[in-house]
Amino acid sequence: MMKILVVILVFVLSNVLILGNHLINIPILVQVLIGMLYMGLVAFFTQWIAHKYLNPVKSSALIGLILGVFLQLDIQPKILELSVFTVAFGATFVGMCSSKYLSPRGVFVAGVLYGLAAIYTLPYTSFIGGAMGTLACLCCLVVINILKIIQWKRGI
Amino acid sequence: MLKKSQNTNQNNFAILLIFLTQLAFCFIILWQQPQFWYIILFLVVSWIYLPPILAHNQKWWILLICSFLGLYVTLFLKNYCNTILAASIGTLLMQFIPKIPNYGKAIFYAGAFAAMGDFVILNALSTAIIPFVCATFAWFTQNVHNGIGGKLGTIGFLGATIHFVVEFVI
Numbered sequence: 674m675m676k677i678l679v680v681i682l683v684f685v686l687s688n689v690l691i692l693g694n695h696l697i698n699i700p701i702l703v704q705v706l707i708g709m710l711y712m713g714l715v716a717f718f719t720q721w722i723a724h725k726y727l728n729p730v731k732s733s734a735l736i737g738l739i740l741g742v743f744l745q746l747d748i749q750p751k752i753l754e755l756s757v758f759t760v761a762f763g764a765t766f767v768g769m770c771s772s773k774y775l776s777p778r779g780v781f782v783a784g785v786l787y788g789l790a791a792i793y794t795l796p797y798t799s800f801i802g803g804a805m806g807t808l809a810c811l812c813c814l815v816v817i818n819i820l821k822i823i824q825w826k827r828g829i
Numbered sequence: 830m831l832k833k834s835q836n837t838n839q840n841n842f843a844i845l846l847i848f849l850t851q852l853a854f855c856f857i858i859l860w861q862q863p864q865f866w867y868i869i870l871f872l873v874v875s876w877i878y879l880p881p882i883l884a885h886n887q888k889w890w891i892l893l894i895c896s897f898l899g900l901y902v903t904l905f906l907k908n909y910c911n912t913i914l915a916a917s918i919g920t921l922l923m924q925f926i927p928k929i930p931n932y933g934k935a936i937f938y939a940g941a942f943a944a945m946g947d948f949v950i951l952n953a954l955s956t957a958i959i960p961f962v963c964a965t966f967a968w969f970t971q972n973v974h975n976g977i978g979g980k981l982g983t984i985g986f987l988g989a990t991i992h993f994v995v996e997f998v999i
Contacts, residue, residue: 716978729978730935734920741914762913763982771976783978797861798854802946802989803939806982807854810847813978 701753708752709788712764716784717777719768729769736765752792760791763805770813775820783809783816842878843970847980849874850966850987857990868994887932887971892964895933896988898923899940900959904951907944916941932971935981939963942985949989954996959988 699707715736723732740758743749749756767784775783787809798804849871856867899919906915916938923929923937943949943959966984974980 728931730920730938730981731924734917734924734938737913737917738921741911741917744911745914759913766979766982768978769981770978773976775978780978794858798857800947801857801863801986801993802943802949803982803984803986804854804857804946806942806979807851807986808979808982810974810977810979810983811851811854817977 704752705792708792709785712788713781713784715761715764716767717781719765720780724772733765733769737762763791763809766806766809774817779816783812787812840973843973850983853990863990863993865994889964889968891933892936892967893960895937896940896963897960899937900944903941903944912945916945936967939981939984942982943989946989955992958992958995962988962991
């Protein structure tokens, strides 16, 4: 229990220190890259908590709670007018993927892919509930199938 | 042997449903709103390929009640905080309620996702359509894509999309 509290505290502090409201004066391309890496990390972190301490639903909801508190406190870095913490809630769905399908590295890659797709598609779809989850599912399926093709090519 | 082929049919049907839902998502990106014709096509294709119903581990009425609770609690909490906080708080609280099976606790999250949309408000239409669609979709897809991230979101998305189209038509 103590361990998970420390991990969550580190996550919260890194969110505030790294993102905070500092993204505004950075070039768009760098903003997008930071956003993608952040989504990958959130997905990785969610799967790690789900694997070690809680189940995937609790883990995603817990991270969502932290992100929701940030939004409530009006700490919201934005990339292309899209709140990073809102998009990051979708990355927790990527992190709900079982380690049977995706290794932690695979989840990170799926999270990065989700970040890229979300930044450019969510402005058109976010008015419908579940859009982030559907996008997360698509990204997971893409990465799972790419890994399968790579394994098949190598003859594993 | 017959049961095995029926099971395969049912799993293929479930994968078709998930595929069509994700295609609907891609169409929304293109046209920027759910298309009426696509939802009709979706329902017709689903009906044509509907396989024989087999015994399932999950109970449909539990899925229905839990997705309704997810929708209702999130819509209620949305009045007091942002949507992400509303969905997360409701789902975390649900985890502490005893005697509810794990699949019920999971489908609560799908109902919460559906409620996160901007246009969903608490009325008779949303409370009738969204839980029904979510529960039915979850019930059919219970044997496929388990453990793939975003499946619950896809379930919530279909409920929200069909509700959007029905409300738009009415």
